[in-house]
Each structure stands twice: as C-alpha cells, then as structure tokens.
Amino acid sequence: MSDFSLQLNEDQLQLQKWVHEFAENVMRPQAEEWDEKEEFPWSFVQEAAEIGLYGWEFMAEMMFNDPTGQSMMISLEEMFWGDAGLGMAVMGSGLAAAGIAASGTSEQVMEWVPQCYGDAQNVQLGAFCASEPDAGSDVNGYRLRAKYDEASDEWVLNGTKAWITNGGIANIHVVVAVVDSDLGSKGHASFVIPPNTPGLSQGQKYKKHGIRASHTAEVVLDDVRIPGSCLLGGKDKLDERLARVREGKSGNSQAAMQTFEATRPAVGAQALGIARAAYEYSLEYAKERHAFGRPIIMNQSIAFMLADMATEIDAARLLVRRAAWLGKQKAFVNAEGSMAKLKAGRVAVHSTERAIQILGGYGYTREYPVERWHRDAKIFDIFEGTEQIQQLVISRAISGLRIQ
Numbered sequence: 001m002s003d004f005s006l007q008l009n010e011d012q013l014q015l016q017k018w019v020h021e022f023a024e025n026v027m028r029p030q031a032e033e034w035d036e037k038e039e040f041p042w043s044f045v046q047e048a049a050e051i052g053l054y055g056w057e058f059m060a061e062m063m064f065n066d067p068t069g070q071s072m073m074i075s076l077e078e079m080f081w082g083d084a085g086l087g088m089a090v091m092g093s094g095l096a097a098a099g100i101a102a103s104g105t106s107e108q109v110m111e112w113v114p115q116c117y118g119d120a121q122n123v124q125l126g127a128f129c130a131s132e133p134d135a136g137s138d139v140n141g142y143r144l145r146a147k148y149d150e151a152s153d154e155w156v157l158n159g160t161k162a163w164i165t166n167g168g169i170a171n172i173h174v175v176v177a178v179v180d181s182d183l184g185s186k187g188h189a190s191f192v193i194p195p196n197t198p199g200l201s202q203g204q205k206y207k208k209h210g211i212r213a214s215h216t217a218e219v220v221l222d223d224v225r226i227p228g229s230c231l232l233g234g235k236d237k238l239d240e241r242l243a244r245v246r247e248g249k250s251g252n253s254q255a256a257m258q259t260f261e262a263t264r265p266a267v268g269a270q271a272l273g274i275a276r277a278a279y280e281y282s283l284e285y286a287k288e289r290h291a292f293g294r295p296i297i298m299n300q301s302i303a304f305m306l307a308d309m310a311t312e313i314d315a316a317r318l319l320v321r322r323a324a325w326l327g328k329q330k331a332f333v334n335a336e337g338s339m340a341k342l343k344a345g346r347v348a349v350h351s352t353e354r355a356i357q358i359l360g361g362y363g364y365t366r367e368y369p370v371e372r373w374h375r376d377a378k379i380f381d382i383f384e385g386t387e388q389i390q391q392l393v394i395s396r397a398i399s400g401l402r403i404q
Ligand SMILES: Cc1cc2nc3c(=O)[nH]c(=O)nc-3n(C[C@H](O)[C@H](O)[C@H](O)COP(=O)(O)OP(=O)(O)OC[C@H]3O[C@@H](n4cnc5c(N)ncnc54)[C@H](O)[C@@H]3O)c2cc1C
Pocket: 095, 127, 128, 129, 130, 131, 133, 134, 135, 136, 137, 138, 162, 163, 164, 165, 166, 208, 211, 216, 379, 382, 383, 384, 385, 386, 387, 388, 389, 392, 404
C-alpha cells in the first residue's frame, strides 16, 4: 500500500500543466459557442483526440498506470475548469469503457473499449445505458429485458433507456438489462451492442439546463438481436451468479461497494473544476469592480464569500484526493467516494451561485461565463447518483443499517 500524499510527482505536475493549457487555450474559447448551439462538438473532440487527451490509451494510463489515483483527479479538475459541457463530451465514452472493464472478460475489453474511442482520424463514442424513464435512482425498477435465444445463441433486447450521454450517436452502447425479473438488481446483466445493430435507435434528445455541449438522449431497443459473445463476462459466469443468488448465497456486496465508490471521486473532481473556475473568476472581478469608491472586495461581505468559497473548494479537493487514493487501495470504509462526490457537487453549485452574486447583474447575463458555470454545476447533484442517493449510501455505511 502506498502512502497517501497530496504531493504531486513530476509526471503529474506535467500532466496538470498540459491539461490546463488545453483547457485554457482550446476549451475556454469555444465553450460559449457549443453551449449556445447545444450540439455534440465533434470537431472539438477530434482536437482532443489529436493531442491524445481523448482516447482509450489516455484512459488506460490514468486508470491502470497510476498507483496514487491522483492523475485522473488532476486531469479532470483542469478539464472541467476549462468547460464542463466540452469536458463531458470528452469523458462520456469513459462511462461505457468503465462498464465494459467492470464486467467484461479481458478479450471483451480488448475488442470493445478501443471502439468506444476510435482515433483522431475517426472519432467514435461509447454510451453507458442504465437509467430508464421510470427508474433512475431505483435500479430495481429497470424494465428493459434481455432474453436468450438458445437456438441461435443470440440475446434479444427490448425496452427504452433514458438520459443517456452519447445515446444514439455512439458506436458502442453498453446496456444494462433485466435477465431475471424475480431477482431485482441482482437479475441484471450488461451487454455490448455493436455498431449499426438493427433495432437500436435514438429517441428524444433532451434540451438541458446545462452541460449543453454533451449529448443526452433516450435509446430505444426494439428486438435488438446480438450474438451471445456480447454478454459481458459470458453466459457461464452469468448462470453461475444467478444460481448463487437464487440459492440466497448472493454476491459480494463489499466488492460491489468498492467498485461503485471508486468511480465517484472522478465525478467529484469534475465538479471541483467548475467550482474553482467560478471562484477564480469572481475573485479577480471583485478586485477590479468598484462601487462606492472602492473595489467591491474591500467589503467584508464580498471578501468573506470568497473566503468561504476558497475554504469549501479546498475541503472538497481533500475529500476527492483522499477518496481517489482509497479507491486505489480498495480501502473504503465509510463510503468516502460518495462523500467526495456529494461534497464537491454541493460546492460547485454553491460557488457558482455565489459567483453570480459577486458579479451582480453582469453575473446574471450570458455575457459572462458564471451563469453557464452555474447551470453546468447543477448536474453534479443529479447524475451518477443524486445528492440523496449519496446520503443514503453514506448513512448506510456509517450506521450498518438499511436506512430507507
Ligand atoms: C445530463 C444527464 C446525463 C446522464 N447520463 C447518464 C448516462 O450516461 N447513463 C445513465 O444510465 N444515466 C444517465 N443519467 C441519468 C441519471 O443518472 C439519473 O437522472 C439519476 O440517477 C436520477 O434518476 P432520475 O432522474 O430517474 O430521478 P429519480 O430517481 O426519480 O429521483 C428524483 C428525486 O427523488 C430522490 N430520490 C429517489 N429515491 C430516493 C430515496 N430512496 N431516498 C431519498 N431520495 C430519493 C432523488 O434524489 C431525486 O431528488 C444522466 C442524467 C442527466 C440529467
């Protein structure tokens, strides 16, 4: 086990500088345009792919070649400091890649993960499809069914997924489906839907409050037939797992907790990037804007808002960094990954709201970026487990009770 340290090594400092320069010089100048257009920013993602920031090699380096867990956190903080909508356009495929890595065999990972990214000449996307119109937080309520057709060794999928990042425009859709409806969430399995599979289509595209450069849509599966080899982990493993659950010997909840907790600090790091953007911008503004013959920062009420923002952002960063390290050691005890995500989401919403307050009327207009950052920040209280679901996970971990 490596020691927990906030000290970044030389490679991490270089990485931080590299992503920051991309965020400042490439992301910030186009952020407003893509927010207004509300379209997927293909040309921007291609720019990210050209320098190696979008691609499975980058993700693999972050996930598997960093025993400290900090490299991914500092990259995401810088990227989302640049812009959250564009940041999600780059990071959305990672959800599909993580879904494949979590359940797939090594052959499946090698076959499908690169196809979630393509390359700089041919950018491709992945989408992770879990939520449904009637079931987001309540994963026991999923209805999309997968039925096995033994004669052809194919699975047939029917149903609708909701709120899917890159849904319908991705090459690879990873779909969580019900294979045994009597077993609740333990009767689910994950499937890869290969490119151009008949029966998969995009439903409505959502018009969103924020992260508008990121594409979010329904995905409709109508008699989608896929080969048996597209079941992640394989049929033998699924059959064994379902048999264990039916016998009441179900699953390893400790292992599942470590997996879910491990992805949450990354979402916290994204929120942190937005919070820091808003804090830095409003600090500079407060020094320059004059009212009553002095810079507005000379009023305690403004300076104290900034003091609180700085303190909260540092607190959130400490939780994110700690959780990233615990994730690498598989050493979560009290849902520290959920704590990091919960805190960072709230800090992002609060800091961006305070930034609007500090900018006054200008903060409320689209002429200044803080109103966009505020719209972007709110998603961090909602996706990847809402604020209340994080509280539920933490309260269960600290109490050992099945809090409802
Ligand atoms: C922009 C965007 C992108 C997304 N991307 C993806 C994606 O790529 N893939 C994917 O699968 N999903 C994605 N989602 C879906 C997202 O994860 C869900 O919206 C989220 O999990 C909440 O589900 P819901 O919207 O159905 O809300 P609900 O579950 O209906 O929750 C509504 C409210 O009730 C509260 N609530 C629910 N249950 C409880 C409880 N037991 N205790 C206390 N409070 C409770 C919630 O906290 C929330 O405040 C995305 C969503 C958005 C908006």
